[in-house]
Amino acid sequence: LCKLAGKPDRESQLTSYVPLDPDFASRVASSFAAQAMMRHLAAELSRVEPGLCEITLPFRAELTQQHGFLHAGAVISIADSAAGYAASSLMPAEAAVLTVELKVNLLAPARGERFVALGRVRRAGRTLTVAEAEVMAWRDGKATAVALLLGTMMTVTGRDFRS
Amino acid sequence: LCKLAGKPDRESQLTSYVPLDPDFASRVASSFAAQAMMRHLAAELSRVEPGLCEITLPFRAELTQQHGFLHAGAVISIADSAAGYAASSLMPAEAAVLTVELKVNLLAPARGERFVALGRVRRAGRTLTVAEAEVMAWRDGKATAVALLLGTMMTVTGRDFRS
Amino acid sequence: LCKLAGKPDRESQLTSYVPLDPDFASRVASSFAAQAMMRHLAAELSRVEPGLCEITLPFRAELTQQHGFLHAGAVISIADSAAGYAASSLMPAEAAVLTVELKVNLLAPARGERFVALGRVRRAGRTLTVAEAEVMAWRDGKATAVALLLGTMMTVTGRDFRS
């Protein structure tokens, strides 16, 4: 479905994708703006490229767990959206993206002033796309990886999945 | 660590656990009350038993994704907390619980008036506990399973993990 | 796709499925017989019902890891096949099943004379089916759960995925 603009590089895991929809960036931005949950968390869409999406979440006391760290649910929410929109960026204009499943490893307590989830596509298929995300916590100018996500996103077309 | 009060039954997957901490229920309730994120979602702790925890989340427009369903992040937040507190209920009084990793399969769009996450311990160990959760969406008096979680929780003791 | 013969029971997680293909059992048996890997492990198909499949693997020294327990790869192989054939039992006659992804929690060292993987469908969809499996180790007449699997299986039709 998605032609590779460059050849995959096993060591760096960086791949260039050519999007099917030239307006992918504004489509992703509109969809993100329609996610009330992202507003409720006060998360921002900070970067969209073909096969890549970054979401930034400033720390807020409302989003903490019992020890004062960011709740895993908030960490996973931005990681899921980053991975999902990375996948969505490569989908056709009329398609919608659904998360089929995801797995998250929490690497360290989510302590910081700001959390950045970087989602990337690992394999784009017609129906299923595999994407990953990494969440970094920024504290005193230093970044620590706090979560890794690996998940499956589905391209949904040809039916009104909203109803 | 946790002695079985009854013998495990493979078909029903129901197991009775004897808690190490007789005050497990109030300990879980206090910890839940300290999770600002649960308040921010307006989730409620609706049931705690040895090795089991249920969390209920009424639908709110603030928690939706772009199609008006409950955001996967909200679904996973209550599933994670239900599984984590199910694990916590079997831990020693002085211990804290951390989510090591979790995997979620989203089974159907999270559409409903109320969402109920039921977490259960599948294997309690001294350091690691494996727990699962199922999230049901209630709509017009009918329940549909919308998510399954399988995760690993860690017992943390003997150090101040808060700092 | 698959109509429920009975209503789902949240507590027991037991569900009755009506298969689309009345010959599902012989179809699963033929496919299993065609898996050279199952022969190489000396695994046997011990039970097939709608939405359920059981695979039995006797202990063999050839399948161990460095401490003499059954290798996780062998445990996961039978768990994957049990979950996959549980899904396959509910698919149309002409369909094939592919594993999209799976997650396994290893609960205890896989020590025993015989290992039994019980796969069950948790949600059957037209394209994607979510299935789980539990692997029990039998030792001196006593069973211990050694692994839990939760995975996604895909129904493949209408193209020759073999070429």
Add this chain to the structure above:
Amino acid sequence: LCKLAGKPDRESQLTSYVPLDPDFASRVASSFAAQAMMRHLAAELSRVEPGLCEITLPFRAELTQQHGFLHAGAVISIADSAAGYAASSLMPAEAAVLTVELKVNLLAPARGERFVALGRVRRAGRTLTVAEAEVMAWRDGKATAVALLLGTMMTVTGRDFRS
């Protein structure tokens, strides 16, 4: 536990680790040689570096599934061992490694003459290490990614886990 020899680079995900055990490579090789399962599959240990391990598996008809591709169980076996030994390479000399859990996304049919699993540590902790693996299928001189693994490995010391 493991000091970083260089600073982590978020884009490349390459990190240099300093091993605790200078003889890590021969320790990993001995352990691999003791895995009867790896011999039964005819897998070879092809590379060990601090935090990295590569395992190569030539195609064999005995390891196929019903369509003639490499069975997911074989793919996951080498991915698990590669990730596990990547973790093991950073552990103390007297420690043993156990897989706690793993998740695998199967990206494409495992078709090829040779399969190479590259395991890498993403976060090394005292008790738990998070590692990933990628399995490439080589066919006519071209490599295709067929599986991604993300898992948790445990450092086991101070007790005889073999008995």
